[in-house]
Amino acid sequence: QVQLVESGGGVVQPGRSLRLSCVASGFDFVNHGVHWVRQAPGKGLEWVGFISFDGRRDYLGGSVRGRFTLSRDNSKNTLYLQMDSLRDEDTAVYYCAREGLAGTETWFDPWGQGTLVTVSS
């Protein structure tokens, strides 16, 4: 079945870096763009960014632009979220979510199970 599995979360000090991965299976990964969405503990959802099917287009939300970078390796069915200069407010569960239909990036389905990033000294 269609599945996305995130990994790479953990505890990191402010100012340090972390790289998250999202491995996809069960669908034609090379034809789908993917979003990242995060959720701080007990809070709502926040869109982080999107990378197109071929990696040529990527967009990031204002709160992470300039610190986070999106990339993908289609030969490995894997996406990456490189997070630099981490701040306390980046503490959240990070989800990767596929665009609902190939070429229609405007909705997210399915979602991975999420990976928790805790930024703390």
Add this chain to the structure above:
Amino acid sequence: QSALTQPASVSGSLGQAITISCTGTSSDVGSYNFVSWYQQHPGKVPKVMIYEVNKRPSGVSNRFSGSKSGNTASLTISGLQAEDEADYYCCSYGGYSTSSYVFGTGTKVTVL
């Protein structure tokens, strides 16, 4: 970009219909038919219920419907059931100038 505004909570009795509003601006909700809705049960992963304002993905009950008027989108749940108790979030495309997306503040639905 500011979060879309949703009521913090909405409640209804079994079998009733409820509506959740999602208010944005003319730059997001008002300009594009790219509003989606997500259901999230406690400790679970969000699930899409509606996309492109009023389209239902395969497998989603037809008790869920969406609409939009001006800068406000709405999700209606008819025939409320116990399993509908969850948090609901709207999401809108934020425009070509920003190529971003914005979520709503979230609504807790309680089934009485």
